[in-house]
Amino acid sequence: MRLVIATCSVDYLGRLTAHLPLATRLLLVKADGSVLVHSDGGSYKPLNWMSPPCRLSVAEPSEVEAAEGTTAVWVVLAGTGRGPKAAAATPDQLRIRIHEVLHDSSHDLGVDPGLVKDGVEAHLQALLAEHITTIGPGYRLVRREYMTAIGPVDILCRDADGGHVAVEIKRRGEIDGVEQLTRYLELLNRDPHLTTGGPVRGVFAAQEIKPQARTLATDRGITCLTLDYDALRGADDPLQRLF
Known part of the structure; x- marks a missing residue:
């Protein structure tokens, strides 16, 4: 340059x-x-x-x-x-x-490796899997990238009662993400191995969830979870905040 x-x-x-x-x-x-x-x-x-x-x-x-x-x-x-x-x-x-x-x-700048974004969906998925009790007490990880016929579910876990929960993770939660999770849930609930403890429930997790997406998720019985990326990676403790 x-x-x-x-x-x-x-x-x-x-x-x-x-x-x-x-x-x-x-x-x-x-x-x-x-x-x-x-x-x-x-x-x-x-x-x-x-x-x-x-x-x-x-x-x-x-x-x-x-x-x-x-x-x-x-x-x-x-x-x-x-x-x-x-x-x-x-x-x-x-x-x-x-x-x-x-x-x-x-100046010869060489080949640029490109932008590596912090807090992308893969990072959020790994952190949430590591801290699975962020979703709720007693939750246990089954596996990440649980494969279905229409694509992988970001996280499959069990709640404190043993029921399966499918988690879809986005950086910004919009209606398309809710629709995607809805399709996964319809398919997962056809598998008798996953419904022995009751229907597979859904959790829509994102750093920011749009009001329209939250409304649609609530209407479909899907729980919304707002993720704090800094808290998940240990860079910020919400309990130590003054406000």
Whole structure:
């Protein structure tokens, strides 16, 4: 990745036009070919950019541009990269008129492993299985990912009375999750090995449960459980809170 801090003006030309007056900005040239123009505000969103495939070239300024203080002109043409997308060339171009370069460096960032989210459903499932009594006193884990003909139930456990309970876990509990658990329950309750202690009950567990999903679950006899991820992983003890 190349990082350039420069005093520049920027024009986007093509299907639409946009102009950024002269100011000091951060110019990012990424390994994928994209060019982004950032200011010191606006969070992550660039002021203007050109997505790949595109090609960056540096041209000498015209006499008029040179008279105005331009030392170089970056011309970024869209749709001129390699591969099948190159055929979809457009007349769009990004013209960056550089007046003064304050910083110019290049860095090899390597291959990014991607975002690993904390608190995803797999983490919640593992933590809830480890702390199964979060659902209720006397609960015992039967197994995680209990397979059915239509997919795996996140957790199958037994309550204090020995009855089976199917638990569906979501980060955000919505109506689709309730419908999914309902289908699992219909199938599980056809298995006589699981209903010896009574019908298989359902628990819909999530960090946040939408009101509509809670209403539907309650109407179908499904218990809703709001999960506290920090408490499950031992990072927060609800009993030690002041409020």
